[in-house]
Amino acid sequence: MRPTVRSRRLGSRLAHYRRESGLSGTEVAARLGIHQATWSKIESGKTKVSPTVLAKAVEVLDIPASVAAQLDTLRRKSEEQGWWQDYGDILSEAVQMLIELEADASWIRTYEGHLIPGLLQTRRYAERVITAVSPHIRVADIDRYLELRMRRQKRIDEGLRLTAILGEAAVRQQVGGPDTLREQLRHVTRMVREHDVTVQIVPFTADAHAALGDSFTVIQWPDEADPEAVYVDGVTSWTVHERDGVIRSYLHALASVQAQALAPRESLDLIHDVIKELP
Structure with a gap:
């Protein structure tokens, strides 16, 4: 998947909260039940994020509810045809x-x-x-x-x-x-x-x-x-x-x-x- 602007923005913001949490990409991936390579692609915007994975990431990274809503909007828009x-x-x-x-x-x-x-x-x-x-x-x-x-x-x-x-x-x-x-x-x-x-x-x-x-x-x-x-x-x-x-x-x-x-x-x-x- 070629990173789109929206998928890269989503990945960038998840990476920001992951760093704020003090967790490594490997630790986040383990808590989400996905491969570390998959999480790496999510942060770089190179793969789609399912609603389930995003919901779990919000919980693991302790992302505020208001921000979580914005991230979900980005997730949905990243899958839309421009x-x-x-x-x-x-x-x-x-x-x-x-x-x-x-x-x-x-x-x-x-x-x-x-x-x-x-x-x-x-x-x-x-x-x-x-x-x-x-x-x-x-x-x-x-x-x-x-x-x-x-x-x-x-x-x-x-x-x-x-x-x-x-x-x-x-x-x-x-x-x-x-x-x-x-x-x-x-x-x-x-x-x-x-x-x-x-x-x-x-x-x-x-x-x-x-x-x-x-x-x-x-x-x-x-x-x-x-x-x-x-x-x-x-x-x-x-x-x-x-x-x-x-x-x-x-x-x-x-x-x-x-x-x-x-x-x-x-x-x-x-x-x-x-x-x-x-x-």
């Missing part, structure tokens, strides 16, 4: 992981130096980005990629909080031409006005910051006990970071770049100025 699996034939593993991360998120913070983030892209802007970045994509698949991107954005309608820090280049690069960019920038301002979306622009006049040359996304889940994750996607590779030390480094980078950014109101003023300047 809507994105309908696009499995065109989805890269990187994009699938990102969508899984977004699916349960309560707050997403992202830094993009040169592009409007996917969660805020219009269909025309997204089409130009997709065809430019993937020149060999089959024409028949373009509409499905666009449909997928638009479907991801429904999370904002569902109450997802989004904080997007953008380099000034992202709001000036005329992706798709002036008309497409104008439509895109108006869409960004509308999303800020109508949803829990904050946009801040790092102006060209800003000094160096810790996120120079990088783009990344920090994901936070509703339960504060859950660790954050950081998704980093490059031209040739992608990574999901879940270790505390690495996450702290990216949070530092995010704070560094945000300190150089214009305030939200000033950022919207800059976007309006760019719209006026477009031919």
Whole structure:
């Protein structure tokens, strides 16, 4: 079984309570009546957890009832088919992981130096980005990629909080031409006005910051006990970071770049100025 985000979150939280209890994986497995290798796979999210095993683990690890309910919800969701699996034939593993991360998120913070983030892209802007970045994509698949991107954005309608820090280049690069960019920038301002979306622009006049040359996304889940994750996607590779030390480094980078950014109101003023300047 390929670990899903939900199964890994469940395993991570069980591992946390197992360490808090002072028990080894072998001791927990013995008390649950399962093999140690099976418990190891549960902690790494590589195997499903039955309701019976989870109930016993809650008892053995003395997990509070309120947390136990959250874990059972994660267990059930980890077995569900995600809507994105309908696009499995065109989805890269990187994009699938990102969508899984977004699916349960309560707050997403992202830094993009040169592009409007996917969660805020219009269909025309997204089409130009997709065809430019993937020149060999089959024409028949373009509409499905666009449909997928638009479907991801429904999370904002569902109450997802989004904080997007953008380099000034992202709001000036005329992706798709002036008309497409104008439509895109108006869409960004509308999303800020109508949803829990904050946009801040790092102006060209800003000094160096810790996120120079990088783009990344920090994901936070509703339960504060859950660790954050950081998704980093490059031209040739992608990574999901879940270790505390690495996450702290990216949070530092995010704070560094945000300190150089214009305030939200000033950022919207800059976007309006760019719209006026477009031919």
